[in-house]
Amino acid sequence: MTKVLMKGNEALGEAAIRANCRNYFAYPITPQTEIAEYMVRRLPEVGGHFVQAESELGAVNMVYGAAAVGERVFTSSSSPGVALMSEAISYLAGSQLPAVLINIVRGGPGLGGILPAQSDYFMATKAGGHGDFRLLVLAPAGVQEAADLVMDAFDLADKYRNPVMIIGDGMIGQMMEPVEFREYNTPEGIDRSYANTGAKDRPPTIVKSLFLDPQQLENNNLELLAKYRLMEQHEIRFEEYAVTDKMDVLVVSYGMMARICKTAIDELNQEGHRVGIVRPITLFPFPSSAIYKAAARARKVIAIEMSTGQMVEDVRLAVRGRRAVQFYGRTGGIVPTPAEIRQQLLKLIK
Amino acid sequence: MLIQSVFAGFGGQGILRAGQIIAYAGMAGNLYVSWLPSYGPEMRGGTANVAVVLADEPVASPVVSTPSVVIAMNRPSLEKFAPMMQTGGKLIINSSLIDIVSERDDLIQYQIRANDIAQELGNPRAANMVILGVFQAVTGIIPDETVEEHIRQSFAAKPQFIELNIACFRHGKNSISQSGINA
Numbered sequence: 001m002t003k004v005l006m007k008g009n010e011a012l013g014e015a016a017i018r019a020n021c022r023n024y025f026a027y028p029i030t031p032q033t034e035i036a037e038y039m040v041r042r043l044p045e046v047g048g049h050f051v052q053a054e055s056e057l058g059a060v061n062m063v064y065g066a067a068a069v070g071e072r073v074f075t076s077s078s079s080p081g082v083a084l085m086s087e088a089i090s091y092l093a094g095s096q097l098p099a100v101l102i103n104i105v106r107g108g109p110g111l112g113g114i115l116p117a118q119s120d121y122f123m124a125t126k127a128g129g130h131g132d133f134r135l136l137v138l139a140p141a142g143v144q145e146a147a148d149l150v151m152d153a154f155d156l157a158d159k160y161r162n163p164v165m166i167i168g169d170g171m172i173g174q175m176m177e178p179v180e181f182r183e184y185n186t187p188e189g190i191d192r193s194y195a196n197t198g199a200k201d202r203p204p205t206i207v208k209s210l211f212l213d214p215q216q217l218e219n220n221n222l223e224l225l226a227k228y229r230l231m232e233q234h235e236i237r238f239e240e241y242a243v244t245d246k247m248d249v250l251v252v253s254y255g256m257m258a259r260i261c262k263t264a265i266d267e268l269n270q271e272g273h274r275v276g277i278v279r280p281i282t283l284f285p286f287p288s289s290a291i292y293k294a295a296a297r298a299r300k301v302i303a304i305e306m307s308t309g310q311m312v313e314d315v316r317l318a319v320r321g322r323r324a325v326q327f328y329g330r331t332g333g334i335v336p337t338p339a340e341i342r343q344q345l346l347k348l349i350k
Numbered sequence: 351m352l353i354q355s356v357f358a359g360f361g362g363q364g365i366l367r368a369g370q371i372i373a374y375a376g377m378a379g380n381l382y383v384s385w386l387p388s389y390g391p392e393m394r395g396g397t398a399n400v401a402v403v404l405a406d407e408p409v410a411s412p413v414v415s416t417p418s419v420v421i422a423m424n425r426p427s428l429e430k431f432a433p434m435m436q437t438g439g440k441l442i443i444n445s446s447l448i449d450i451v452s453e454r455d456d457l458i459q460y461q462i463r464a465n466d467i468a469q470e471l472g473n474p475r476a477a478n479m480v481i482l483g484v485f486q487a488v489t490g491i492i493p494d495e496t497v498e499e500h501i502r503q504s505f506a507a508k509p510q511f512i513e514l515n516i517a518c519f520r521h522g523k524n525s526i527s528q529s530g531i532n533a
Binding site for chain 1 (some may be wrong): 366373374377382384385386387389409410411412413414415416443
């Protein structure tokens with residue numbers, strides 16, 4: 001494989017194709033419409049199916065349909081579009097269907113703006129829709145990682161029969177970086193016994209999230225819970241950078257924001273300070289234990305986000321009161337610069 | 351080695367393409383690169399800029415807050431980005447359209463009549479390649495042949511423009527090394 005320079009949005013689409021996904025249904029919205037532009041060109045070349053739906057609701061329910069017949073499928077949108085999908089996302093989880101959802105986040109609330117933001121952390125990790133369920137949420141910090149995580153997302157969706165969300169910001173969608181697509185083979189033995197594929201010579205399968213008997217519904221929700229516990233045991237991913245003993249400050253930040261922090265951290269450490277960062281890659285399951293351990297090695301802890309403070313709540317839970325957790329964020333599409341982060345960190349160091 | 355550059359101008363000046371050629375050429379030269387365009391409503395209003403980072407280790411922030419090299423194709427770009435530059439930074443000014451220089455005395459400033467030179471060589475729209483030549487002359491971390499190869503690739507769909515663009519690139523590059531047009 002050779003390296004190519006690609007826009008994040010295009011790399012997301014290409015990675016899905018290489019993960020042997022042949023179904024993509026979507027409705028355009030900035031800043032991720034390039035995914036659709038890319039797929040409309042590429043999918044026919046590989047015998048795939050792309051439908052530009054009449055709305056986000058249409059798109060996500062097509063995803064539900066394709067997933068129900070055992071197909072690999074994904075959709076993509078940006079914040080307000082993903083909000084419109086939340087009903088069907090809940091149905092996907094309740095019906096235990098695998099699917100990949102991409103949210104290239106823009107500033108909100110409401111129609112908001114079109115510039116990069118991380119203000120959908122709550123929506124992705126806590127409130128992807130109604131009911132007792134979770135999404136497995138992956139947050140790449142660059143084009144290469146975005147491509148890698150898309151491939152993983154399809155496998156994880158199949159492994160847990162649960163929707164998986166990739167959450168990036170407008171920056172990751174629009175920027176170009178070198179990317180090398182790894183060799184991909186679909187795992188053997190994926191269980192498709194749930195799929196509605198025609199019941200000739202076998203009992204019918206039923207895909208549903210309706211359980212009027214409360215005991216059946218509780219059983220279904222406990223099955224979901226058991227999967228989330230397994231995810232917490234097996235799927236937590238994070239990156240530690242410059243985490244050492246006796247840190248002046250530990251930063252917790254994810255996605256592109258974490259990379260901006262890294263530049264500030266590099267500068268400060270070259271000047272003799274000790275600043276490290278834990279970057280959650282899975283937002284659910286959250287790397288609480290790693291953050292707890294790293295926080296114990298730092299005088300101060302700060303969460304930095306492009307929001308008014310969402311992930312910081314999980315950081316505080318992770319740290320369990322062992323340290324006060326500070327917060328710095330910009331919102332509305334304003335991207336903090338490395339210089340700005342450096343200033344904030346210096347305030348804590350003093 | 352870390353070059354944090356900003357290519358800035360107004361829409362239609364080929365500023366994103368110039369940045370892209372450098373990003374491709376940098377990648378071909380085994381550097382780590384990122385190309386982060388400004389996007390959004392401001393582009394429709396007229397200004398366009400892209401942050402291009404070239405480094406010999408993985409790029410941390412693709413967002414550039416203190417550029418080491420700035421290409422200013424029009425006056426608003428100079429006024430916006432010159433104050434943000436690192437001490438000792440290199441400011442490349444399209445003096446066809448900008449009749450001032452930065453008041454900062456801690457920058458190295460290069461003035462080049464990019465539009466006029468491109469016009470003289472055949473097409474004012476190739477001003478971006480003149481200025482790219484200056485960028486090449488003042489940074490010099492990617493071999494000239496590699497950049498020229500990626501100019502050719504960039505214009506592969508319009509081969510009739512390749513030689514003009516190469517000529518503009520070379521003119522821009524040589525104008526600096528020969529006369530050192532330091533403002």
